[in-house]
Amino acid sequence: MSETGKFGQYGGQYVPEALMPAIEELTDAYERYVLDNEDGFMDEFRERLRDFGGRPTPLQYADQLSERYDTDVYLKREDLLHGGAHKLNNALGQVLLAKYMGKDRIIAETGAGQHGTATAMAAAHLDMPCEIYMGRTDINRQRPNVFRMRLNGAEVNPVTVGRGTLKEAISETMRDWATTVETTHYVIGSIVGPDPFPRMVRDFHRVISDEMREQSLDRLGRLPDSVLACAGGGSNTMGAFAEFVDDDAVDLVAVEAGGSSLTVDEDEGVAPNSATLSTGVEGVLHGARTKLLQDSDGQIMESHSVSAGLDYAGVGPELAYLVDEGRVTPVNVGDDAALEGFHRLSQEEGIIPALETAHAFGYLHENPDAVGDVTLINVSGRGDKDLETVIEETEKRDLDVDVEMSVFESSGGAM
Amino acid sequence: MANNPALAAAFERDEPAFVPYLAAGDPDYDASIEYVEALARGGADVIELGLPFSEPIAEGTTIQDAIVRALDAGMTPDRYFEFVEDLDVDVPLVCMTYYNLLYQYGDELGPRPFVEKAADVGLTGFVVPDLPAEEADPLRAACDEFDLDLVFIVAPTTRGERLDRMREQVSGYVYVQARLGTTGARDDVSDQTEVSLSRIDDWDVPKAVGFGIKEGDHAARIVRAGADGAIVGSALVDIVAAGEENDDPVADVADRLETKAHELKQGALRGAEQRAEASGD
Numbered sequence: 001m002s003e004t005g006k007f008g009q010y011g012g013q014y015v016p017e018a019l020m021p022a023i024e025e026l027t028d029a030y031e032r033y034v035l036d037n038e039d040g041f042m043d044e045f046r047e048r049l050r051d052f053g054g055r056p057t058p059l060q061y062a063d064q065l066s067e068r069y070d071t072d073v074y075l076k077r078e079d080l081l082h083g084g085a086h087k088l089n090n091a092l093g094q095v096l097l098a099k100y101m102g103k104d105r106i107i108a109e110t111g112a113g114q115h116g117t118a119t120a121m122a123a124a125h126l127d128m129p130c131e132i133y134m135g136r137t138d139i140n141r142q143r144p145n146v147f148r149m150r151l152n153g154a155e156v157n158p159v160t161v162g163r164g165t166l167k168e169a170i171s172e173t174m175r176d177w178a179t180t181v182e183t184t185h186y187v188i189g190s191i192v193g194p195d196p197f198p199r200m201v202r203d204f205h206r207v208i209s210d211e212m213r214e215q216s217l218d219r220l221g222r223l224p225d226s227v228l229a230c231a232g233g234g235s236n237t238m239g240a241f242a243e244f245v246d247d248d249a250v251d252l253v254a255v256e257a258g259g260s261s262l263t264v265d266e267d268e269g270v271a272p273n274s275a276t277l278s279t280g281v282e283g284v285l286h287g288a289r290t291k292l293l294q295d296s297d298g299q300i301m302e303s304h305s306v307s308a309g310l311d312y313a314g315v316g317p318e319l320a321y322l323v324d325e326g327r328v329t330p331v332n333v334g335d336d337a338a339l340e341g342f343h344r345l346s347q348e349e350g351i352i353p354a355l356e357t358a359h360a361f362g363y364l365h366e367n368p369d370a371v372g373d374v375t376l377i378n379v380s381g382r383g384d385k386d387l388e389t390v391i392e393e394t395e396k397r398d399l400d401v402d403v404e405m406s407v408f409e410s411s412g413g414a415m
Numbered sequence: 416m417a418n419n420p421a422l423a424a425a426f427e428r429d430e431p432a433f434v435p436y437l438a439a440g441d442p443d444y445d446a447s448i449e450y451v452e453a454l455a456r457g458g459a460d461v462i463e464l465g466l467p468f469s470e471p472i473a474e475g476t477t478i479q480d481a482i483v484r485a486l487d488a489g490m491t492p493d494r495y496f497e498f499v500e501d502l503d504v505d506v507p508l509v510c511m512t513y514y515n516l517l518y519q520y521g522d523e524l525g526p527r528p529f530v531e532k533a534a535d536v537g538l539t540g541f542v543v544p545d546l547p548a549e550e551a552d553p554l555r556a557a558c559d560e561f562d563l564d565l566v567f568i569v570a571p572t573t574r575g576e577r578l579d580r581m582r583e584q585v586s587g588y589v590y591v592q593a594r595l596g597t598t599g600a601r602d603d604v605s606d607q608t609e610v611s612l613s614r615i616d617d618w619d620v621p622k623a624v625g626f627g628i629k630e631g632d633h634a635a636r637i638v639r640a641g642a643d644g645a646i647v648g649s650a651l652v653d654i655v656a657a658g659e660e661n662d663d664p665v666a667d668v669a670d671r672l673e674t675k676a677h678e679l680k681q682g683a684l685r686g687a688e689q690r691a692e693a694s695g696d
Contacts, residue, residue: 016473016545017567017577018572018592020547020570171471174472181595283519284545285470294515297520298515299486
């Protein structure tokens, strides 16, 4: 990491000039409050994460999975963080920072709705007005999170351009910010965007691996052989990896969404996956140079995943860099295996995971020998938001692990 | 300062420049050729010709829609270069696009192959809304190598050291963003324009103002305030969009564009007269 906000050749600040003064202001605030703990900012942040968020989250031994795969599987239970996902770490950090900076309005984009929900909660908690941009497609497939945002008092603005998913929501939030930059802070939801966002969002999520590392040493007297985390934009991924990057013996595995296929349709501009780290090409999108799903001209592709939170054509520049350096191993898991992972964790461990998280369990199932004797898996979120999608998608398929819902039919009702 | 003599000449005439924008290929290749040529007939001094990118983060809905129409009709960087060669206009053309398209073109990553090709087909410069001065060195170097200009956008929020940095980098003209936000036609001209122009009045590069200019009177007002040129995009794209929606003949839409261009150019000229009167020349 250099002073200019680059990770190797990745990162940078590719944004309209109108936003640059705000980004300079944010960089200054990040360095003073987050890095130097000015005015006790980090102390207040940690206190609120504890009291409001419920940190630290447990590291739990997974009995059934450990037996099934003949390896010690530990679950980092970020699904138990307030709101049901890791997202609160960053949302709370940024809304608090906006408050220290004297901003009086919060905007954010959201894909699965987890970041929007976390931002709405943090904004309500800290008494800041909040507007969330969300793609029309995502609004329809993540209804419970839309309800939660509204209940916390946030405005939800539908984005109808393009396929109406995360990529379009980010572009639209940047447009709002370009108009309101003097009074508004944009709480970006992943380790993407212009510097300082990728390193700042990572630092707010760093608490995940900080706890994992300490819990591992306390409980096991050793570090794990591997850490697994799903990767879309990459915030839970870098949160789970950050403190292990210098531990060369710990394998860091980023599990991407393989979607329905890894091949792309150039004519239609569609990649039926979100496997950016595995298949992407270097380019510039949403403020940073990073790996992207794009056609040969440089137009950004429409990505796909059954999980809305991984459905993004870009990825954090730091992850792109760590993959090029060979420090992080990118792998991918398709929609079917992710759904099976979802059902397996629900049935065998009593944890209904987010569909994003389920990709990591799909990988474990397909590669139990690749994770070593001790593996830590980041359970980045819980799956309540995905129930309708999962039941719908499961009915369409012939999966190895399944669940049938005929109980509804006997009473005459339908899902 | 300028690299490209044709672009420099467009601003050296003793009158304010009218700088219209259209997205190349909107709503299709052939109609778009007619529309751009109509702007030249209507009095355009420089034309900003948009190369459509899938994620235009600086654009409002009008130009976003134009970009979608052009992409759906098959516009690509290679087709864009053909488009420039097919145009029969005697007006310098500036390429307005986003950095990833410049970065991906050709066999090597980086802007040089795109700039080389742009020079080859006769483009005179670039406006790249997602490329601030901090990241512009590779494009600046390629522009210098091929005698093309790199226009920067000065925003209402640009002050202090940022202005100094842009002053060193800019060439051709400076694009003064009249208001915060995205592109789009408005019903008034922002008071911000005068303030922004006053911050750069000692720069020795022509100053063209854009964002929100819709009518001849708007053009007059910004020229009166000291602008050397008026940039108009969305108000023209609106005419293309209406023609497409109503299925109007291409020749009719082209006539409307020519008339609108004339109105805007006359407005700019009127502004220059008013400025001269006010200063007692």
